[in-house]
Amino acid sequence: MPNANHDSPTLPSTNELSQAQRRAVSELLRVSPVADDLARRFQDAGFTLALVGGSVRDALLGRLGNDLDFTTDARPEDVLKIVRPWADAVWEVGIAFGTVGCRKSDFDIEVTTYRSEAYDRTSRKPEVSYGDSIEEDLVRRDFTVNAMAVRLPEKEFVDPHNGLQDLAARVLRTPGTPEESFSDDPLRMMRAARFAAQLDFEVAPEVVTAMTGMAERLEIVSAERIRDELNKLILSDHPRKGLALLVDTGLAKRVLPELPALRLERDEHHRHKDVYEHTLTVLEQAIDLETEGPDLVLRLAALLHDIGKPRTRRFEKDGRVSFHHHEVVGAKMTKARLTKLKYSNEMVKDVSKLVELHLRFHGYGTGEWTDSAVRRYVRDAGPLLDRLHKLTRSDCTTRNKRKANALSRAYDGLEERIARLQEQEELDAIRPDLDGNEIMTILGIKPGPAVGKAYQHMLELRLEHGPMGHEAAVAALKEWWAAQDQG
Known part of the structure; x- marks a missing residue:
């Protein structure tokens, strides 16, 4: 895999990059049988396929799981035609957003058509517009560390926004300006806090500034999406880091x-x-x-x-x-x-x-x-x-x-x-020594409020004195009932 562009003023060491790339090669070799097989099917149908986003990031960090994300120039209906004969199971819940999901062996796979714009800036609902190139797709991703791809089956590394360098420096930046990114999808501001907590990364100063200035934009995001993002943050390894960022930027006031x-x-x-x-x-x-x-x-x-x-x-x-x-x-x-x-x-x-x-x-x-x-x-x-x-x-x-x-x-x-x-x-x-049926039999009463009162009294006795034994419990119940009659 070729190195990323080295023109950035804050260069990670060659050793850091080579270690990351060695980890990625090792991780990609593990998933190659499934990924390459799928890529060849797309190639045979005249389309391209690339591993993308969090999957590439996690491969570089040496923590790639069995959830694989791919991007393609094929439209969703073409993706379905390719994966249906191949996958063990297929689901279409995300197809309105350009995503087809499937399962193959132990792998959960999502294939998403290139996107250009993800959000209507005044609406709660994503507005999907398909793109024509992987570069156009990557520029609209949330952070540079998630804007890397590996073309398959040739294993060509695509990193137009220096995500590999930011990964080595453990910093979160946006591919374009953070203001544009957060306008496209305000939930990305919470995602910045979540990734900081999950990955123990720092958030770039310009991103923090944009989060602080645009906090009110979260109001167009649905409660369910905010809840899901908050859960991921709270369940992360370093939730304090993400929560502190939400508070410091003013996002927590909205959430x-x-x-x-x-x-x-x-x-x-x-x-x-x-x-x-x-x-x-x-x-x-x-x-x-x-x-x-x-x-x-x-x-x-x-x-x-x-x-x-x-x-x-x-x-x-x-x-x-x-x-x-x-x-x-x-x-x-x-x-x-x-x-x-x-x-x-x-x-x-x-x-x-x-x-x-x-x-x-x-x-x-x-x-x-x-x-x-x-x-x-x-x-x-x-x-x-x-x-x-x-x-x-x-x-x-x-x-x-x-x-x-x-x-x-x-x-x-x-x-x-x-x-x-x-x-x-x-x-x-903990239950009383006598149940409801026994209470009704002993007192000769039918179901009603009196049974509930008797049951509660016996429960209080049980809590106060511990197990009483059947005979003592019957005697206590009758004593209580007699007092009720007298009242």
Whole structure:
């Protein structure tokens, strides 16, 4: 593969370029059987095919997966004719935008016709206009590191915008001016933050300037597209980097205004912890506790757990600052924001519940909770208990090592008590000793509100005293029922 143009004033070393190219050759050899086979079919039909964009970038970084992106001069209907007899499966969900998807062996493949313009600058909807050359297609791509291609099957490297050099320098630039790029598709401003977080790249100063000046353009982008981009950023390896960029450029005010609002002013009389910096640290600490890969529910809860603080801040007479009930206010704000961003009902419910419960542990203190209080903690967390453990542990960002160690020991103690109780009584599926049918049989009543009240009473007894045994439970139910009759 030939080198990129070396006329840039900030040249990466020859060694950096050759390493990147060696990695790319190795990666491309791995996918060659499928890629070359497909390219020959396009060639036989009179069309060209090139590996493009993120696939080339990831090949150069040595991290090419099994998702392959191609570009071609063939129109979508011609692409379908070529891939249908060859692929194991074909899908047309993106065909209105010039993209045909298919699967071959272990590879998920997208083939997109050259584009010239991607967006009507006043509309939320992409407006597709096909181009006639790969160079025309590459200039309208979001960033130079995504504007490289490899023509197949000849393996000719195409890099008209010095993307290889920017890749070596770990910097994000746009092929044309950032203003033109972001006018074509304002979501690219969020993508800059996402790639900074995913790849740990710096964003070029002129790109940051354009993002800051054009933040209001995000208003024409649909909530679903913004949500999907935000998810990719939050699930990345370095979300702090991307989130900080969104806040610094003003984009966060349009997407997640609760985050910059955490930058509470401090003065010499009312000093308190920087809630914004604390939040980003909690997010990073929560990530460190993940055991089965990135967890969007946990990460969103960490990011939003304190968003109720600005609305509940009070300056007390003794000079302290308080945020009473910020977890309750924050849970309502979380529900409203995630709903507006079109998250699923289940995601909204789970994240809001974690925000609501994140302070509950601090009532545990030095371990004076009764067994019934521990049972309630488990019952209220339900299937979110493991995430609540992680969120609560992450929420300690104090530099006071003695205080941090004391909190950690206290939570260790709570987890041990939960484990012991679970062994004794299968705590995570707490139910009263009598079910609804037994209650109706014992009391001789039919379904109705009285059964629900009786069931709730027996559940409270179960939480307070643990398992009672059948005879004791029957006696307790009858005693309660007699008191109801007397009332």
